[in-house]
Amino acid sequence: MTAKILDGKSLAAEVRAGVKANVAGLASRGLRPGLAVLLAGDDPASKVYVRNKVRACEETGIRSERHEFPGDVSEKALLDKVAALNADPAVHGILVQLPLPAGVNSARILEAVSPRKDVDGFHAESMGALLSGAPGLVPCTPAGVMRLLEHAQVPLAGRRAVVVGRSNIVGKPLALLLLRKDATVTICHSKTRDLETIARQADILVAAIGRPKLVTAGMVKPGACVIDVGINRLADGSLAGDVDFAAVREVAGWITPVPGGVGPMTIAMLLENCLLAATK
Numbered sequence: 001m002t003a004k005i006l007d008g009k010s011l012a013a014e015v016r017a018g019v020k021a022n023v024a025g026l027a028s029r030g031l032r033p034g035l036a037v038l039l040a041g042d043d044p045a046s047k048v049y050v051r052n053k054v055r056a057c058e059e060t061g062i063r064s065e066r067h068e069f070p071g072d073v074s075e076k077a078l079l080d081k082v083a084a085l086n087a088d089p090a091v092h093g094i095l096v097q098l099p100l101p102a103g104v105n106s107a108r109i110l111e112a113v114s115p116r117k118d119v120d121g122f123h124a125e126s127m128g129a130l131l132s133g134a135p136g137l138v139p140c141t142p143a144g145v146m147r148l149l150e151h152a153q154v155p156l157a158g159r160r161a162v163v164v165g166r167s168n169i170v171g172k173p174l175a176l177l178l179l180r181k182d183a184t185v186t187i188c189h190s191k192t193r194d195l196e197t198i199a200r201q202a203d204i205l206v207a208a209i210g211r212p213k214l215v216t217a218g219m220v221k222p223g224a225c226v227i228d229v230g231i232n233r234l235a236d237g238s239l240a241g242d243v244d245f246a247a248v249r250e251v252a253g254w255i256t257p258v259p260g261g262v263g264p265m266t267i268a269m270l271l272e273n274c275l276l277a278a279t280k
């Protein structure tokens with residue numbers, strides 16, 4: 001069997017076109033969604049992520065503003081900026097690019113963002129809504145994974161889903177979203193024993209680990225849907241996911257490539273969250 005490729009690039013382009021049309025519709029009512037991005041320090045990957053997000057906003061007509069701070073920025077300066085953005089009616093979404101510099105308490109900054117403007121879905125109130133099944137802003141990467149699954153009509157209800165990785169930004173919220181769709185969900189992590197056996201039971205296997213090619217063909221049930229969230233930079237400069245794509249695609253029923261799978265969906269979901277925050 002050769003797996004069907006879940007093409008995040010083309011689905012993300014569709015989502016972006018939809019956002020663009022909606023933004024144009026809002027303009028006729030005098031409303032322009034606005035996103036503010038906070039970036040602190042010199043992390044090169046963060047700079048690339050922020051540039052891509054700002055560019056995606058421009059393409060869809062969402063206004064964006066970037067607020068950059070040096071690596072030695074004080075927590076107070078960031079909190080003051082967040083407070084000003086919370087009060088600014090032209091700003092509908094606030095994104096704090098992680099990681100923040102050492103010495104800044106990231107949780108305190110994220111909790112300062114108004115939940116109404118929490119387009120990353122990292123605020124405790126957003127997390128609580130996700131847990132209880134209430135409507136709210138959902139973290140972008142997990143939302144993007146769910147959209148890919150839905151678009152490909154991968155059956156979820158009653159199926160066994162295994163999420164490898166338990167971070168607050170990917171693994172945990174994704175497990176909750178899969179549960180919402182009636183999957184039977186197992187979360188695995190670095191202390192899980194016999195990962196291979198558990199992974200092989202999965203109808204939907206998600207890798208959100210950050211270890212290149214950790215998921216091998218032997219860990220995949222034939223016909224399963226394999227979602228690779230990982231983005232790993234190899235020594236030769238190339239990108240690899242957490243899944244051994246070449247081998248696993250011969251076993252799986254569906255698979256996401258890296259790049260071109262989950263990554264583009266993350267930004268597309270951010271744009272949708274900005275739209276949602278502006279129109280709520």
Ligand code: NAD
Nearest residue numbers: 141165166167170189190208209210229230231262263266
């Ligand atoms: P994280 O470091 O916060 O969490 C990694 C998780 O993997 C942890 O819960 C840990 O317990 C688990 N883990 C580590 N080693 C393991 C092992 N040997 N076996 C089983 N579990 C193990 O990472 P994160 O922020 O959740 O990101 C995970 C990956 O996804 C990274 O490669 C990151 O770059 C990528 N990512 C991609 C996107 C995207 O848009 N595609 C978005 C966010 C993160």
